[in-house]
Amino acid sequence: MKATQITDQELIHQYLNGNEPCLEMLITRHKRKVFTSISLIVHDRYIAEDLFQETFIKVVKTFRSGKYNEEGKFLPWVMRIARNLAIDYFRKTKRMPTITSTDGEDIFRTINVQEDNREEKIIRNQRDHVVRELIRLLPLEQREVLILRHYAELSFKEIADLTEVSINTALGRMRYALQNMRKLITEKSLSLQ
Numbered sequence: 001m002k003a004t005q006i007t008d009q010e011l012i013h014q015y016l017n018g019n020e021p022c023l024e025m026l027i028t029r030h031k032r033k034v035f036t037s038i039s040l041i042v043h044d045r046y047i048a049e050d051l052f053q054e055t056f057i058k059v060v061k062t063f064r065s066g067k068y069n070e071e072g073k074f075l076p077w078v079m080r081i082a083r084n085l086a087i088d089y090f091r092k093t094k095r096m097p098t099i100t101s102t103d104g105e106d107i108f109r110t111i112n113v114q115e116d117n118r119e120e121k122i123i124r125n126q127r128d129h130v131v132r133e134l135i136r137l138l139p140l141e142q143r144e145v146l147i148l149r150h151y152a153e154l155s156f157k158e159i160a161d162l163t164e165v166s167i168n169t170a171l172g173r174m175r176y177a178l179q180n181m182r183k184l185i186t187e188k189s190l191s192l193q
């Protein structure tokens with residue numbers, strides 16, 4: 001049976017019945033979304049890796065304790081755990097997230113793109129850098145909704161549940177985020193083409 005044909009609920013059920021590879025399949029299925037979301041919050045690959053591992057340690061502990069309540073909402077539940085761990089990290093270190101420039105893997109490159117020529121790669125890298133900087137300038141609530149929607153690909157209902165606000169508030173934050181990005185592009189006379 002292919003992993004894509006098995007639901008999260010079935011994978012969890014199989015894991016709880018002793019089928020250890022089902023946990024690996026579940027983690028693999030959601031790794032990109034969870035890791036990318038953490039990375040976009042903490043802006044540090046190594047811290048994101050630690051928080052990603054911590055997230056799934058909490059997941060396993062909850063499974064083993066019998067406290068997991070299956071409601072068909074595994075991914076939003078895991079995203080909430082990851083977000084809370086990232087927030088706890090900043091509370092402990094008493095610092096706000098900042099974007100740092102590193103030679104490590106670009107977390108915005110989670111989607112496979114057909115091979116571009118050298119000029120197209122340079123243009124894409126410049127555009128990605130501009131977008132990252134614009135996102136960094138947004139207020140935290142707007143930045144969070146934008147990241148969860150476009151990079152974690154969550155629905156507005158999932159975002160509302162995760163951030164504990166109404167759907168209208170989540171939609172409003174997204175609208176203001178986009179308006180602020182457009183305003184910043186105009187103010188800085190930037191081009192994203």
